[in-house]
Amino acid sequence: MEKLRIFIDMDGVLANFDKAKQSHPNFEKKGFRPDLTLDFSKFEPMPGALEAVKKLGDMGHDLFIATTPPWNHPDAWGQKRHWVENHLPQLKRKMFLTHRKDLLIGDVLIDDSIYRGQRDFRGTFIRFNPNNGVGWDFCVKTIVGMEESHNKKWIDGRSENDPVTIWNNKKNN
Numbered sequence: 001m002e003k004l005r006i007f008i009d010m011d012g013v014l015a016n017f018d019k020a021k022q023s024h025p026n027f028e029k030k031g032f033r034p035d036l037t038l039d040f041s042k043f044e045p046m047p048g049a050l051e052a053v054k055k056l057g058d059m060g061h062d063l064f065i066a067t068t069p070p071w072n073h074p075d076a077w078g079q080k081r082h083w084v085e086n087h088l089p090q091l092k093r094k095m096f097l098t099h100r101k102d103l104l105i106g107d108v109l110i111d112d113s114i115y116r117g118q119r120d121f122r123g124t125f126i127r128f129n130p131n132n133g134v135g136w137d138f139c140v141k142t143i144v145g146m147e148e149s150h151n152k153k154w155i156d157g158r159s160e161n162d163p164v165t166i167w168n169n170k171k172n173n
Contacts, residue, residue: 002147003060005106005123007096008053010067012112013128015043015083035070040079045087048136053088055140059147065095066104068116108146110139 011017020043021027021034057063065084069077077097085092101109102117109121112128119125124146126139 003062004108004143004146005062005064006056006108006110006143007064007066007101007104007106009101009109009111009113009128010065010080010083011040011043012046013110014046014049014053014065014088015040016046017043019044035076036073038076040069040076041082041086042079043083046136047130050087052136052140053091056143057090059143061143063091063094064106065091066098066101066109066111067095068099068101068113069097071099108143 008014017034017038020038024032024034024038026032026037027034053063065088067080069080080097081092081095084095096104098104098116100117101111102120102122104121106121107123108126109118109123110126110128111118114127118127124142126134126142128134128139130136
């Protein structure tokens with residue numbers, strides 16, 4: 001088995017940002033900015049997230065959290081750290097705060113966004129979206145498949161003819 005370095009996004013992947021946003025009393029008000037208002041330490045875990053992280057860790061993979069804290073809400077940086085200490089203490093010193101996820105060096109990036117360089121990540125980018133079937137079960141199964149086949153590719157709905165996919169396949173072969 002090949003040990004993989006796996007980066008996992010926090011908001012919307014590990015922590016349930018949408019649920020916290022929608023339950024906030026100002027959710028329906030014009031101008032509500034959840035990224036500047038919410039207490040990130042209070043988010044519930046996403047369904048299946050804690051179990052999946054345990055499973056991936058038990059498989060021997062090197063796991064890290066890669067999260068983008070709101071620039072104009074500096075308290076969120078510490079709140080994210082507290083969330084990790086409370087829910088995933090095994091990762092408390094394995095956390096990257098970054099606005100450029102393409103600069104991370106690893107094998108897999110699991111993230112629900114594409115606005116912070118995720119598409120330029122040099123390993124396998126799994127675009128997390130439970131509404132489209134790309135939830136935690138899918139992520140774990142995909143990583144197990146990568147172990148078995150040693151085949152790393154883009155997992156975000158791109159076609160095989162997409163120029164980035166072609167480039168990625170060439171560099172991994």
